[in-house]
Every structure is written in C-alpha cells, then in structure tokens.
Amino acid sequence: MKGNRISRRDFLWRAMLLGGGAALWPLVQACEEEAAPTPTTPRAGTTPAVTRPSRTFNFAYLTLGWAGTEIIHRQNLLGRRGWNMQWQTVGPISGLVNTFASGQADIIDMSVIIAGQMYENNVKLKVFGTAVGSLGGIIVPQDSPIRSAADLRGRKVGGIPGGTTTQDINGSLRRLFNLDVFRDTQFVQATDPPSAANLLQTGQVEALLIWEPTLAQLELTGRFRILVTQQQLWEQASGSRLTQVHVVYLTTPEIAQQYPQLLRDINDAQREAAEMWNRRDEAAITSIMEITQLPRDVVVRAMSRTTILYGLTDDQMNLIIEQLKFNREHGTILRSDVWNDAAKVKNEFFLKV
Structure with a gap:
C-alpha cells in the first residue's frame, strides 16, 4: 500500500474477517512492510538452459518467520534457477495475510493454522510446499x-x-x-x-x-x-509422535496453474536451504542474521532446535489435515467442518507439484 490509501479489496477483506472471523482479535491490520521489496535476477553465467518467463514474481515472507526462506532469498537460490523474483519481508502475521489477500504477493510462507483460516475465509490459495516443523x-x-x-x-x-x-x-x-x-x-x-x-x-x-x-x-x-x-x-x-508441520508455502491458483515449474523450483530451493541449514553452512547463518538482525549465537541456537522441511508428501498432507482437524475441534480460530473431508481438502487446499 502507498501512504494511507486502502484499496477497496483490502477494505472488503478486513470487513469479511472482522464480520465472520475470530472475535478475539482483528486478524488483518494494515500491512507494515519491514523492508522494501528487493528484486533478484539470475547471476551471470548461471541461467539454466531451460527458458523461464520474463515476468517478475513477488515473494513475501515473515521477517521472523524462521522457515529457511531467508536463505533462498539472500543466496539467490531462485535466481540461480532462472527466475526473476522480487522479495519483501513483513513483520506482523496479519500484514503478510493482507499482502497476499490483496494481491500484492504471488507466493508467501504462512503458518498452518492461519493458512487454514485464510482458506475458510475464501482466500484463493494453494499450499504446495512445507518449510519448517513445530517452532x-x-x-x-x-x-x-x-x-x-x-x-x-x-x-x-x-x-x-x-x-x-x-x-x-x-x-x-x-x-x-x-x-x-x-x-x-x-x-x-x-x-x-x-x-x-x-x-x-x-x-x-x-x-x-x-x-x-x-x-x-x-x-x-x-x-x-x-x-x-x-x-x-x-x-x-x-497422541502423535510426528513432528508438526508449522509453516508452509502457498501461492495463488493462477500461479499454480500457469507456473508449476516455479513451485517445483521453490521446493527444490527449500531442499537446498535445508541442507545448508542442517550443516550450519556459514552462508546460511549469515543470510539469516542479515534478515532477522539477530546475533550469531541466537541464530545458531535456534537453528539447532529447528526441524527444517521441504516438499509436500502424502504423509505431510495427512499430518497437516490432522493438525487442522485437531485445531477445529479443540481450538478457537477454525470454524469449518471441511477439515473432516480429507479428499476435498487435498483437492482444494493442496497442490502437489
């Protein structure tokens, strides 16, 4: 958003959530961008042989979301795969929700339960990858x-x-x-x-x-x-001993339909970031420090306690559905019984690329 202007779409999104969502809190506030969008382009000599579209894709993520996206961004892992990306970090979760719902981002990372609430509130989305376990x-x-x-x-x-x-x-x-x-x-x-x-x-x-x-x-x-x-x-x-999926990657249905290779490459970049994360690669540590502005000892300690994920398997989809069903039954934010219909959720909420 520019200045104090609020688009009609933003206004309707907020009104929808306030009128039909959780009464405990206003989910969507004005989007507060922590950093200006930063474009990345493929480095010279690293462009893949395959042809990529010339358009730029907008990727927004939480400044302290802690999902490995920092590494993909700062190490230009998508640029190296031939994609033109514009990056944006956002502080509040509500700001990131608003950024996506108002069409200002093509891809975001989002925690599972809030992604579920977005789906319940008719935000058009497709979950195509996992990022990190319980945090x-x-x-x-x-x-x-x-x-x-x-x-x-x-x-x-x-x-x-x-x-x-x-x-x-x-x-x-x-x-x-x-x-x-x-x-x-x-x-x-x-x-x-x-x-x-x-x-x-x-x-x-x-x-x-x-x-x-x-x-x-x-x-x-x-x-x-x-x-x-x-x-x-x-x-x-x-009663489960499986590590929860905490953060996922999601995109719009239009991007999912038109650019499935981009989503495959994001999952592959997440795999590469996970490998760097797990071996405590110095470039990964530095990337995270640059985005989070946290000191090295904090970053390394938190990395050691984090289960980094990538891709989207059938087992991961089933686990996410179980988490959403659990929170529908015992939580206060999810309100739809759609989570009991695994086939419908797999068809509408997820996308395996």
Whole structure:
C-alpha cells in the first residue's frame, strides 16, 4: 500500500474477517512492510538452459518467520534457477495475510493454522510446499513459580493471537487441561515477536507463548527458561509422535496453474536451504542474521532446535489435515467442518507439484 490509501479489496477483506472471523482479535491490520521489496535476477553465467518467463514474481515472507526462506532469498537460490523474483519481508502475521489477500504477493510462507483460516475465509490459495516443523513453546522467568502449563490459569500470559503457535498451544491446553489462554488467563496481545518478547522482558506478563528464534533470544539472556514446547504439548494432546508441520508455502491458483515449474523450483530451493541449514553452512547463518538482525549465537541456537522441511508428501498432507482437524475441534480460530473431508481438502487446499 502507498501512504494511507486502502484499496477497496483490502477494505472488503478486513470487513469479511472482522464480520465472520475470530472475535478475539482483528486478524488483518494494515500491512507494515519491514523492508522494501528487493528484486533478484539470475547471476551471470548461471541461467539454466531451460527458458523461464520474463515476468517478475513477488515473494513475501515473515521477517521472523524462521522457515529457511531467508536463505533462498539472500543466496539467490531462485535466481540461480532462472527466475526473476522480487522479495519483501513483513513483520506482523496479519500484514503478510493482507499482502497476499490483496494481491500484492504471488507466493508467501504462512503458518498452518492461519493458512487454514485464510482458506475458510475464501482466500484463493494453494499450499504446495512445507518449510519448517513445530517452532513454539511457553517461556517463563527463571525464578517463576509456574512449573507446568496448567499453572497458567489466572496468570498474565502474552502471545500473538493471529499466529499458529498461540492457536495451536491453546488447542492443546484446552484438550489437556480445559484451559483456554484467552478465557482463563489474563491474556495480553502482541502483534509480532519483538513486541511479544518485550512483554516478558519488562514484566508485563508472567509467561509468553512464542516461537523460534525469539525463544532462543530470550533463553540466552539467562533470565528465562522454556516451560514446555509446542511439540511436547501436541504429542501429549494428540497422541502423535510426528513432528508438526508449522509453516508452509502457498501461492495463488493462477500461479499454480500457469507456473508449476516455479513451485517445483521453490521446493527444490527449500531442499537446498535445508541442507545448508542442517550443516550450519556459514552462508546460511549469515543470510539469516542479515534478515532477522539477530546475533550469531541466537541464530545458531535456534537453528539447532529447528526441524527444517521441504516438499509436500502424502504423509505431510495427512499430518497437516490432522493438525487442522485437531485445531477445529479443540481450538478457537477454525470454524469449518471441511477439515473432516480429507479428499476435498487435498483437492482444494493442496497442490502437489
């Protein structure tokens, strides 16, 4: 968006969500871009033999989304495959949702539960790849009397309502302890990871629901400890031992139909980024530091606790459907029974390329 102008499409999108979505919070706020879009083109001598379209594709992702996209961007992994990309980092989750829904981005990364809510609200999309496994946790001060998640009842708890970490942890807490963080705690809302971390660091809350790398950033101060992880709660609540899919890549149906090779190359670039991530490649560390503006020790600690993913297999689709069904039953944000129809979801929500 430019200046203070709001397009009619943006206005209708916000009105739709506010009128028919979660009453707890306004999902879509004005898009706040953290950095100006940056185009990348193939490096000299690296253009593939196959011909790529001359058009430029807009790829937006969360500044602190922590999905490996930083490496694809900074290492020009799509440019090396012949694609012209324009990159944009966005701070708030709601800003990224708005960027995609208003047609300002062709491809984004998005957490699973929020992608599900977008689908429920008739945003046209196709999930074509996975990016990262479960990232979140509950973190408290070192000297906190809180010893289990059940102890959160009645406490001041912070989190980002429009994020999968908060929504997924809340679903598990409702299932395990009949504890709803929005109803049974003094919940304090943040808009992005830095503002969430500030709530805990300044003592405004007694516990925080947040994801990597903010967990590592807080833990490395020596003042805070992780109470329980999102993955641990998921395993306890669902009985599953599979690593949750936390972040996926999605695009528009038009891009999916016209440029399937682009999506295949994004998945392949994610595979390359995952290999760099897993061996702690210096270029990968530097790329992440440049985008997140976090120090090396935080980046390396968070990388070591992250399960990086790529591609989209049948098993991954089935697991994502199970996660969405679980959150429909035990969470507060998903409202449609469509998640019980696996065949319909696989046909409409996913795209295997």
